[in-house]
Each structure stands twice: as C-alpha cells, then as structure tokens.
Amino acid sequence: MKIFSHAIDVTFIRFVLIGLLNTAFGVGVYCLFVYLGIPYRVAVLLSTILGVLFNFKTIGTFVFRNTKNRLIFKFVAAYVIVYFINIGLIHLLLELSDLNEYIAGIIVTPIVAIASFVLQKRFVFN
Template sequence: MKELLKKLDYTFIRFVLVGIVNTAFGVGLYCLLVYFGISYRLSVLFSTVLGVLFNFKTIGVFVFKNKDNRLLFRFVASYVIVYFVNI
C-alpha cells in the first residue's frame, strides 16, 4: 500500500510539473505568433493544436511513461469534450 501511495505521489508531482511546462509552451507559442504578426485568431488555433500534441507527448512520456501513439484520438477527444463543456 505504501508503495502505491508513493508512486501516486510521484505521478501527481510529475503531472503538475508537466502541466506547468505545457502551459508555458502554449502561452509562449501564442505570444510568439502574435509577436510575429499572426492574427490572434490564428495564433490561438495554432497554439491550441500544437499545444494538444505537445501535451499528449509530455503527459504520456513523462507522467505516465507511455509512448503509445494510438491513444492520441482519445486524448484529442477529451479536449473536444472539454471545449464544448466550456462553451
């Protein structure tokens, strides 16, 4: 039981750290695109699409130690669901 709790703690810590990196990536990319004169609408689109792909790889590899790219559809579907819930 202690081993499971310890593993969950490390997974949670990695999840939070990767979340910070993913947020910095998305916001940084958006700012960079706007800085170079891309309209904010296209900047949001590109930073969101590239952010989701970046998130998929970083969360999969660094948090859950899983490199299975077949899970991409589920990952993207979860973002689509969150999008519609938000609007």
C-alpha cells in the first residue's frame, strides 16, 4: 500500500491547504503559551490538545471526506505520537544549537506535518 500515489495528489494538496490553517492555529497557540512563560513541553501539550479538537473536523471533513466522529479516538492516538515526535525534535534542536524555543518549534513543523499526514492516512482515515 503506497502512501503517495496518483490519488494523493488531491488528498495531499487538501491536507497541505487545511494544514496551513491548522498549523497557523497550532503554532500561534504554542507561541502564545511560550510568550506567557509556559515551558515548551507544556506549551506543545496544550497547543496539541487544542489543535486536536480544531483539526479533527477540518482534516476529517475537508481532507479525507470522512465525518465519522467515532474516529476521534484513533485521531487522538495519532496526535499522541505526533506530540512525542514534536517534543523529541524540539529537544534535539535545543540541545544541538543556540536556537530558541520559538524557532525550534517552527523548524520542526514540516517534519511533524509529514508524520501527521502518514498517520492520518494510514491509521485514522484509511
């Protein structure tokens, strides 16, 4: 089973477009929490929780054309995995560079987005 095939052209494009909206929401919330003095691990956790609620409907409805609410549990499980990928990558960047938490969070976003797409396509909305 291929992740990327001819059919993904449209699905992946929709994912990217909706992902831009979802990413703006998630990164904005993350940056707000860091600005408020919340440690980055907690900021990622809180922005992920809020993002899951926002993203479930947008991704399910507009990307995968699926409105089954019962998939929320698989969606949450995928986001738990994405959370740990996100934390691990931010931690790695902070340890290996002089980057701050804002820039590290923004830099890892494309990698986290690809991981999220693969999990959503294969595990949640397959």
